[in-house]
Structures are given as structure tokens and as C-alpha cells.
Amino acid sequence: SLWGWGVNKNADQGTGDYEFMHPKPVAMQKPISVSLNGEAVAMNNGVITKDxxxxxxxxxxxxxxxxxxxxxxxxxxxxxxxxxxxxxxKTVIQVNAKTGATSVNGAEVKLANNPFNVSGTVYLPLRFISEKLGATVEWLPAEERIAITMK
Structure with a gap:
């Protein structure tokens, strides 16, 4: 069992909401690892799945x-x-982390979900940006891992 204490005031992470008390356990997002060309990528903050x-x-x-x-x-x-x-x-991706306005090489692009900020850290969509930079992204559900391959 894992017990957490506190409030997800922005309701941005996983299945978070604004409620402080729940009558039964609330599902938590499982940790997701990321690898690049077969090697694990160390991150200070983990992957957040949203929508x-x-x-x-x-x-x-x-x-x-x-x-x-x-x-x-x-x-x-x-x-x-x-x-x-x-x-x-040359690939240039610009993202307004506040409004979600995004462009790739000057052409506007609509993101499925806007980037967001958690405790001063900006979170960007992994697959969209990785693929625009020329990588292949694969979800490996059995391993709870995202495999990125860059040529």
C-alpha cells in the first residue's frame, strides 16, 4: 500500500482532483520509465500522463x-x-507554456493537450516533440516504458 498526504491543488497530475478526503483509495499513476536508443533516461521529475x-x-x-x-x-x-x-x-519548435500556442518551423500546430506547469517545472508532450525532432516513439505497456529511438 502507498499512502500520500496532501492536496493536488492544480488537479494536473494523474487522476488528481480537488478533494482532500476520499471514502476509498484513489488510483495513482504507475511510474513510467523512458529509454533512448535502449538506455534508460534519468529524470529528476517523472512522466505525467494527462488525458x-x-x-x-x-x-x-x-x-x-x-x-x-x-x-x-x-x-x-x-x-x-x-x-x-x-x-x-533545422527544426525549431516553439511552445508558449502558458497558452499552449505551438509552432513547428513557423507553422502553427494544435496540440491535443496543452503543456502545463507543476511546482515551477514545465511539462511538454513527449511523443509530439520527439517525433518532430526525428525520433520514433513506442509505448511498451508490459514494461511501463516509453522507448525512443533516434537515428
Missing amino acids: GQNFVPLRSVFEKLGAVVAYKETSGQKMVTITRQNGDQ
Whole structure:
């Protein structure tokens, strides 16, 4: 058994809600591991599944995919820029972590679920960004693992 104490005030994580007391145990998200080309990726904060989509902390995986990650906060905007140069091909992904507005190489893209912030850490959609950077992403349910392959 695992007992937790506290309130998920933003109702952002797993099956969290605003209730403090529940009459019976509440399901918790199982830990999900991430591997890159077969090697485990160490993360300070884990994967959060929200509305069926996996999100990871801003710098946890994307820098390991060869991208440069920049975060800039100005006048109410929280902009994340992820850039990867692969030979003569450059990919630039910009995400407004506050509004969810996203563009890939200047073209607007609609995300299925907006990024979010938990205790000062920005969480971005793992599959969307990894695939835009040229990786293949596979969910291995028997292992509770996300396998990313980068050529």
C-alpha cells in the first residue's frame, strides 16, 4: 500500500482532483520509465500522463535527442524554444507554456493537450516533440516504458 498526504491543488497530475478526503483509495499513476536508443533516461521529475498523453519535464529528454532547449519568460509569456540541427535540416519548435500556442518551423500546430506547469517545472508532450525532432516513439505497456529511438 502507498499512502500520500496532501492536496493536488492544480488537479494536473494523474487522476488528481480537488478533494482532500476520499471514502476509498484513489488510483495513482504507475511510474513510467523512458529509454533512448535502449538506455534508460534519468529524470529528476517523472512522466505525467494527462488525458492519455505523456508529458515530460522541459529538459529531461529533448536535450538528449540533440536539441538545444531555451526558456524565456517575459510579460506574461512563457516561451520554450527547442532547436535541433540535423545536417542541413533545422527544426525549431516553439511552445508558449502558458497558452499552449505551438509552432513547428513557423507553422502553427494544435496540440491535443496543452503543456502545463507543476511546482515551477514545465511539462511538454513527449511523443509530439520527439517525433518532430526525428525520433520514433513506442509505448511498451508490459514494461511501463516509453522507448525512443533516434537515428
